[in-house]
Amino acid sequence: MAxxxxxxxxxxxGFLMAAIGSAIxxxxxxxxxxxxxENGGGAFLLPYLIAMLTAGIPLLIxxxxxxxxxxxxxxxxxxxxxxxxxxxxxxxxxxxxxVAVYYAVIIAWAVRYTWFSVDxxxxxxxxxxxxxxxxxxxxxxxxxxxxxAGVAWPLVxxxxxxxxxxxxxxxxxxxxxxxxxxxxxxxxxxxxxxQALTLEGAATGLNxxxxxxWEAMLTGRVWIAAYGHVFFSLSVGFGIMVTYASYLxxxxxxxxxxxxxxxxxxxxxxxxxxxxxxxxxxxxxxxGTAVDEVATSGIGLAFIAFPQIISSLPLGGPLFxxxxxxxxxxxxxxxxxxxxxxxxxxxxxxxxxxxxQTVLLVGGATALASILLFPTxxxxxxxxxxxxxxxxxxIAMAGLVLVVFVGWVARRLPVFQSHVNAISSIHLGLWWRIxxxxxxxxxxxFMMWDSLRTELxxxxxxxxxxxxLAAGWGVAIGAIVFGIVVSLFPWKRADAIARDDAAxxxxxxxxxxxxxxxxx
Amino acid sequence: MSTSAIVMMVVSITVLWGGxxxxxxxxxxxxxEPESE
Numbered sequence: 001m002a003x004x005x006x007x008x009x010x011x012x013x014g015f016l017m018a019a020i021g022s023a024i025x026x027x028x029x030x031x032x033x034x035x036x037x038e039n040g041g042g043a044f045l046l047p048y049l050i051a052m053l054t055a056g057i058p059l060l061i062x063x064x065x066x067x068x069x070x071x072x073x074x075x076x077x078x079x080x081x082x083x084x085x086x087x088x089x090x091x092x093x094x095x096x097x098x099v100a101v102y103y104a105v106i107i108a109w110a111v112r113y114t115w116f117s118v119d120x121x122x123x124x125x126x127x128x129x130x131x132x133x134x135x136x137x138x139x140x141x142x143x144x145x146x147x148x149a150g151v152a153w154p155l156v157x158x159x160x161x162x163x164x165x166x167x168x169x170x171x172x173x174x175x176x177x178x179x180x181x182x183x184x185x186x187x188x189x190x191x192x193x194x195q196a197l198t199l200e201g202a203a204t205g206l207n208x209x210x211x212x213x214w215e216a217m218l219t220g221r222v223w224i225a226a227y228g229h230v231f232f233s234l235s236v237g238f239g240i241m242v243t244y245a246s247y248l249x250x251x252x253x254x255x256x257x258x259x260x261x262x263x264x265x266x267x268x269x270x271x272x273x274x275x276x277x278x279x280x281x282x283x284x285x286x287x288g289t290a291v292d293e294v295a296t297s298g299i300g301l302a303f304i305a306f307p308q309i310i311s312s313l314p315l316g317g318p319l320f321x322x323x324x325x326x327x328x329x330x331x332x333x334x335x336x337x338x339x340x341x342x343x344x345x346x347x348x349x350x351x352x353x354x355x356x357q358t359v360l361l362v363g364g365a366t367a368l369a370s371i372l373l374f375p376t377x378x379x380x381x382x383x384x385x386x387x388x389x390x391x392x393x394x395i396a397m398a399g400l401v402l403v404v405f406v407g408w409v410a411r412r413l414p415v416f417q418s419h420v421n422a423i424s425s426i427h428l429g430l431w432w433r434i435x436x437x438x439x440x441x442x443x444x445x446f447m448m449w450d451s452l453r454t455e456l457x458x459x460x461x462x463x464x465x466x467x468x469l470a471a472g473w474g475v476a477i478g479a480i481v482f483g484i485v486v487s488l489f490p491w492k493r494a495d496a497i498a499r500d501d502a503a504x505x506x507x508x509x510x511x512x513x514x515x516x517x518x519x520x
Numbered sequence: 521m522s523t524s525a526i527v528m529m530v531v532s533i534t535v536l537w538g539g540x541x542x543x544x545x546x547x548x549x550x551x552x553e554p555e556s557e
Contacts, residue, residue: 042524042527206521206529207522210521211524251552253547259543259547264540
């Protein structure tokens with residue numbers, strides 16, 4: 001059975017924009033500034049850089065290498081490394097499904113808040129407005145007790161845009177939208193930072209952000225925070241980079257591209273840190289308090305602290321708000337597209353269905369789950385628990401299992417090293433294998449153990465045990481079970497795709513190194 | 521801002537944004553070979 005030719009990025013810049021668009025997400029804006037501030041301020045640069053060079057970028061290169069060598073979605077690429085590893089791929093597909101259903105909702109909130117910024121609809125009480133007037137949050141988690149139309153319609157819009165881009169395809173959809181909106185994100189965020197820097201108190205905020213606490217470098221917590229942040233920030237562990245790299249041309253500079261993507265992600269985070277802390281400095285100056293009294297992260301920073309800042313601005317409040325929430329929408333949307341693409345690519349490889357059918361069927365089902373579950377009074381509780389458990393026991397654990405499997409069980413790191421070296425400008429050495437087989441597993445393993453220890457001693461965020469078992473552990477373990485069960489079914493197309501791919505590679509005469517390493 | 525904060529701001533900007541510029545320059549000097557197919 002002849003396979004459809006695999007889609008391909010139009011240009012290297014297009015792939016890079018998409019990879020950068022995927023890596024730059026909400027976490028760069030609302031997580032990094034606070035993590036850096038909490039963990040040594042300016043001194044955090046040291047563990048952060050070391051973590052990026054000894055774990056983040058090596059892992060990024062590994063994912064690029066796997067996707068590029070096998071030119072397949074995550075489950076098929078891992079299956080071609082070793083048959084049992086297919087389960088890790090389907091596990092990542094399930095993780096992407098869970099993340100997509102709640103991540104889209106935060107983008108929908110940001111869409112509404114972009115509009116709310118114009119007349120500062122939150123009034124004097126952004127906290128009460130967010131929880132009560134906007135989300136109608138229930139006091140306790142539980143069964144869905146209502147539907148919040150004000151969240152539902154922007155959520156539908158987010159899904160329509162996402163699925164439309166995916167229907168159009170990799171080259172004309174994902175690549176084109178990223179090439180337009182990533183530069184736009186940079187311009188808009190640049191304007192936001194310039195405005196933030198002109199505010200009274202901005203220097204105080206930057207002082208708090210950059211003042212180094214060198215003693216903090218002696219504590220393990222800071223190093224774990226650095227490795228944890230780099231891991232989550234670079235979008236590794238989802239299968240996204242495997243999927244995106246599978247659409248690269250045969251001769252692509254993988255290490256050079258990984259360095260650009262990694263540094264672009266970090267450069268944006270630093271810009272976000274400057275903008276956010278300049279604004280928090282202004283907030284502290286207005287309230288007559290210290291920066292540590294107002295410093296926060298996540299949903300609290302974006303939907304409670306920033307509205308307060310916007311309302312206090314003497315001039316240009318609506319512009320500041322539109323820029324901030326508009327940037328959240330763009331950063332979130334490009335990441336959401338990449339997350340859903342992991343699912344689409346896997347189902348396409350598995351079933352042979354066309355792109356449009358797959359997006360409508362599988363993307364539609366993902367959108368439906370998101371639209372049914374989250375615009376509800378219980379949605380915020382569900383989102384909080386999904387996010388915590390799928391990050392810790394989904395993304396991070398799948399990343400750990402993948403590096404252990406590739407490095408220690410299948411022992412394929414040398415294979416990927418020579419594949420990458422055959423086509424890349426910067427050659428990988430022994431250091432790359434050591435970072436992936438020793439440094440990354442030890443740190444991810446420690447993160448997992450540390451997190452599990454906390455989990456077993458106290459209920460996450462004080463939620464009832466029954467709710468955590470169902471929505472937290474249930475979802476995280478469910479994703480693993482899904483991965484194992486799907487991988488047990490026979491997959492005849494997989495062998496046909498592998499054969500066709502090997503034949504094309506040989507025909508193109510472009511894969512001397514690739515064919516030698518023994519595709520199976 | 522304190523001197524140490526200014527120094528760390530300059531160092532962070534130089535390392536991260538400088539790293540980005542250096543990696544872009546490096547990549548541009550190594551264009552991908554055209555496909556033979």
